[in-house]
Amino acid sequence: xxxxxxxxxxxxxxxxxxxxxxxxxxxxxxxxxxxxxxxxxxxxxxxxxxxxxxxxxxxxxxxxxxxxxxxxxxxxxxxxxxxxxxxxxxxxxxxxxxxxxxxxxxxxxxxxxxxxxxxxxxxxxxxxxxxxxxxxxxxxxxxxxxxxxxxxxxxxxxxxxxxxxxxxxxxxxxx
Amino acid sequence: xxxxxxxxxxxxxxxxxxxxxxxxxxxxxxxxxxxxxxxxxxxxxxxxxxxxxxxxxxxxxxxxxxxxxxxxxxxxxxxxxxxxxxxxxxxxxxxxxxxxxxxxxxxxxxxxxxxxxxxxxxxxxxxxxxxxxxxxxxxxxxxxxxxxxxxxxxxxxxxxxxxxxxxxxxxxxxxxxxxxxxxxxxxxxxxxxxxxxxxxxxxxxxxxxxxxxxxxxxxxxxxxxxxxxxxxxxxxxxxxxxxxxxxxxxxxxxxxxxxxxxxxxxxxxxxxxxxxxxxxxxxxxxxxxxxxxxxxxxxxxxxxxxxxxxxxxxxxxxxxxxxxxxxxxxxxxxxxxxxxxxxxxxxxxxxxxxxxxxxxxxxxxxxxxxxxxxxxxxxxxxxxxxxxxxxxxxxxxxxxxxxxxxxxxxxxxxxxxxxxxxxxxxxxxxxxxxxxxxxxxxxxxxxxxxxxxxxxxxxxxxxxxxxxxxxxxxxxxxxxxxxxxxxxxxxxxxxxxxxxxxxxxxxxxxxxxxxxxxxxxxxxxxxxxxxxxxxxxxxxxxxxxxxxxxxxxxxxxxxxxxxxxxxxxxxxxxxxxxxxxxxxxxxxxxxxxxxxxxxxxxxxxxxxxxxxxxxxxxxxxxxxxxxxxxxxxxxxxxxxxxxxxxxxxxxxxxxxxxxxxxxxx
Numbered sequence: 001x002x003x004x005x006x007x008x009x010x011x012x013x014x015x016x017x018x019x020x021x022x023x024x025x026x027x028x029x030x031x032x033x034x035x036x037x038x039x040x041x042x043x044x045x046x047x048x049x050x051x052x053x054x055x056x057x058x059x060x061x062x063x064x065x066x067x068x069x070x071x072x073x074x075x076x077x078x079x080x081x082x083x084x085x086x087x088x089x090x091x092x093x094x095x096x097x098x099x100x101x102x103x104x105x106x107x108x109x110x111x112x113x114x115x116x117x118x119x120x121x122x123x124x125x126x127x128x129x130x131x132x133x134x135x136x137x138x139x140x141x142x143x144x145x146x147x148x149x150x151x152x153x154x155x156x157x158x159x160x161x162x163x164x165x166x167x168x169x170x171x172x173x174x175x
Numbered sequence: 176x177x178x179x180x181x182x183x184x185x186x187x188x189x190x191x192x193x194x195x196x197x198x199x200x201x202x203x204x205x206x207x208x209x210x211x212x213x214x215x216x217x218x219x220x221x222x223x224x225x226x227x228x229x230x231x232x233x234x235x236x237x238x239x240x241x242x243x244x245x246x247x248x249x250x251x252x253x254x255x256x257x258x259x260x261x262x263x264x265x266x267x268x269x270x271x272x273x274x275x276x277x278x279x280x281x282x283x284x285x286x287x288x289x290x291x292x293x294x295x296x297x298x299x300x301x302x303x304x305x306x307x308x309x310x311x312x313x314x315x316x317x318x319x320x321x322x323x324x325x326x327x328x329x330x331x332x333x334x335x336x337x338x339x340x341x342x343x344x345x346x347x348x349x350x351x352x353x354x355x356x357x358x359x360x361x362x363x364x365x366x367x368x369x370x371x372x373x374x375x376x377x378x379x380x381x382x383x384x385x386x387x388x389x390x391x392x393x394x395x396x397x398x399x400x401x402x403x404x405x406x407x408x409x410x411x412x413x414x415x416x417x418x419x420x421x422x423x424x425x426x427x428x429x430x431x432x433x434x435x436x437x438x439x440x441x442x443x444x445x446x447x448x449x450x451x452x453x454x455x456x457x458x459x460x461x462x463x464x465x466x467x468x469x470x471x472x473x474x475x476x477x478x479x480x481x482x483x484x485x486x487x488x489x490x491x492x493x494x495x496x497x498x499x500x501x502x503x504x505x506x507x508x509x510x511x512x513x514x515x516x517x518x519x520x521x522x523x524x525x526x527x528x529x530x531x532x533x534x535x536x537x538x539x540x541x542x543x544x545x546x547x548x549x550x551x552x553x554x555x556x557x558x559x560x561x562x563x564x565x566x567x568x569x570x571x572x573x574x575x576x577x578x579x580x581x582x583x584x585x586x587x588x589x590x591x592x593x594x595x596x597x598x599x600x601x602x603x604x605x606x607x608x609x610x611x612x613x614x615x616x617x618x619x620x621x622x623x624x625x626x627x628x629x630x631x632x633x634x635x636x637x638x639x640x641x642x643x644x645x646x647x648x649x650x651x652x653x654x655x656x657x658x659x660x661x662x663x664x665x666x667x668x669x670x671x672x673x674x675x676x677x678x679x680x681x682x683x684x685x686x687x688x689x690x691x692x693x694x695x696x697x698x699x700x701x702x703x704x705x706x707x708x709x710x711x712x713x714x715x716x717x718x719x720x721x722x723x724x725x726x727x728x729x730x731x732x733x734x735x736x737x738x739x740x741x742x743x744x745x746x747x748x749x750x751x752x753x754x755x756x757x758x759x760x761x762x763x764x765x766x767x768x769x770x771x772x773x774x775x776x777x778x779x780x781x782x783x784x785x786x787x788x789x790x791x792x793x794x795x796x797x798x799x800x801x802x803x804x805x806x807x808x809x810x811x812x813x814x815x816x817x818x819x820x821x822x823x824x825x826x827x828x829x830x831x832x833x834x835x836x837x838x839x840x
Contacts, residue, residue: 106232107229107232108229
């Protein structure tokens with residue numbers, strides 16, 4: 001317990017000492033990996049209408065990034081590839097959205113507020129270790145928070161937003 | 176002192192050790208308790224409900240799908256749905272496995288085992304593909320039933336654990352609550368104690384600061400404060416210093432107790448502060464002595480004395496059980512810088528003035544004058560000399576005969592004190608040293624000497640076989656206020672084996688100035704012993720005549736001043752009435768200071784028969800007295816005889832006897 005607190009303090013101090021989150025976290029731009037293309041898709045609702053977005057099209061349209069990080073639900077460090085949520089929102093013309101309601105095939109729902117993709121390099125992962133994410137690996141798409149380098153994200157609130165088995169994303173406006 | 180501080184240091188050290196031990200123990204116990212409580216907290220609360228909810232939902236979903244399959248759905252789409260379902264099922268329990276952590280109840284392992292069973296059968300069903308064999312579906316169903324049962328068991332275990340944890344927390348929290356409250360109370364008590372100590376320390380040091388400069392009883396300035404005040408006296412306007420002494424303070428203390436004595440001093444202190452010395456400084460000099468120094472500006476000495484007298488008139492009275500004590504104060508006043516350049520000098524002068532005031536009879540205030548100092552110096556040296564004279568036997572008694580004119584006999588002799596100084600050869604008259612002796616206890620020694628000398632003389636005559644002569648001695652009025660007087664007289668009589676009837680004690684009216692029980696007891700005792708009491712200098716004092724008469728003197732001695740009265744008619748009347756007064760109480764009368772034939776003629780005509788004076792004899796030594804008696808009485812016999820023969824008058828015969836009397840000197 002005390003160790004965790006100390007660790008957090010140490011990490012916060014470290015973050016304060018470094019120049020910015022983009023350079024500190026494990027997110028970096030990459031070219032589109034070789035190998036099989038993801039076949040998955042999800043429904044995008046811009047607030048009025050449903051659109052089907054295929055992961056392959058997104059990989060085509062948006063710059064790809066790679067994130068290597070531990071997660072809230074696993075001690076292992078994992079590597080994902082995908083697009084920045086921030087880029088996705090811009091691509092879909094949803095900059096005005098206050099948040100994204102992300103729904104999973106198992107009926108799980110969480111809302112990612114705008115602050116998250118503004119402040120951090122939150123990734124919509126389409127691949128893990130360069131490969132499309134299998135359903136049993138919680139694919140085809142998942143939200144990945146760059147926990148390494150951003151210890152302030154290590155809370156249950158952010159853990160709840162790391163949605164997997166994504167089936168639908170809806171733009172949310174508070175009014 | 177060193178030993179004491181060592182003890183204090185040891186106690187402080189021990190207290191510090193105890194304090195540290197208690198603090199560390201309390202901190203340790205609190206930490207342990209809190210940690211124990213922390214141990215009881217569940218570590219898997221956050222995902223618990225959500226995971227279970229989804230787990231149940233997934234299982235029911237699966238069962239519903241199996242129900243559909245049993246109805247004969249065989250399409251590829253149905254297979255895809257089943258495949259997705261099994262994937263989701265896998266993910267669900269995969270996630271659950273991690274979320275479970277290490278602290279889960281053992282029932283959870285069964286859940287995971289059952290889940291993997293379900294998954295195994297489900298995967299088998301999917302890989303076999305359509306058409307779905309009812310047996311395979313049944314197998315999956317059986318496994319989901321077991322999973323549901325294990326999930327229910329797990330939920331129950333979690334609930335139980337949660338309940339236990341909550342109950343434990345309640346129990347722990349109750350104890351913790353008490354401990355925290357007690358700790359807070361203890362802490363605040365400690366803080367209050369520390370604050371109280373600090374405050375007390377501050378008050379004590381303030382009190383100490385005050386006490387350094389303050390008299391504890393009267394709260395007036397003490398000598399130290401007075402010294403400081405004097406040290407800062409530069410540039411002050413003229414001041415008057417009054418040194419006050421409580422008269423007869425010791426008897427008040429002895430008679431009423433120290434409480435009353437203290438109250439008296441406090442009352443005087445208050446009066447000084449609030450009245451006499453509102454300005455300036457009031458000091459308790461010590462014992463029953465006070466000093467007040469007040470600014471006086473440019474007013475005359477008389478005005479200053481008037482101001483003090485006015486303040487003294489307002490001096491306190493003290494209420495006691497038996498009534499009131501009138502506080503009597505004697506004072507000496509001296510002026511600064513008029514009477515002395517320094518306050519030390521002024522104080523000395525005031526002391527001299529106070530001494531004078533006491534000598535003059537207490538209850539009065541005297542202002543210092545240089546002559547007082549001169550006089551005091553003389554008085555002091557006189558006292559010293561007198562003390563030495565008593566010790567070395569330079570005092571002696573001369574005896575002046577007292578005669579009875581009618582019987583022509585010597586009836587007695589009055590002892591008169593003489594002080595012969597062998598160094599200077601001078602004879603110091605009693606009028607000079609008796610008043611000085613009377614202002615101190617020296618008079619008591621003189622009285623004792625006189626009584627002893629008279630008894631010694633009587634004893635010598637007795638041994639010589641001579642006819643006894645009654646001897647008369649003077650005892651100081653001051654001596655009558657001492658309970659030791661009777662003892663002194665009795666001792667003298669006993670020492671020489673003398674009958675009391677031959678000793679006459681002369682007392683002056685001064686004795687009656689103080690109507691005290693001691694004086695009355697002394698008079699009664701002496702009379703009871705059989706001594707004669709003679710009232711000396713009768714008519715010159717101012718006392719209550721009736722009261723004096725009540726003591727029933729054996730003899731009343733009419734003062735010579737009446738004999739010297741120039742208005743002869745008045746003299747006749749006064750002397751006649753004095754004689755009547757004495758006769759009315761049955762006392763004899765004797766006239767002193769008979770010096771001329773005219774005196775004698777008047778006295779015989781007026782009916783006085785007992786006289787004393789130079790006309791008959793000057794005071795003489797003891798050895799001459801018997802001879803004088805013999806010659807006087809022999810001459811008297813001749814005169815009487817001649818008178819009888821020549822038929823001369825009684826008075827003329829007496830007249831003729833005078834030369835004879837004078838020859839005896």
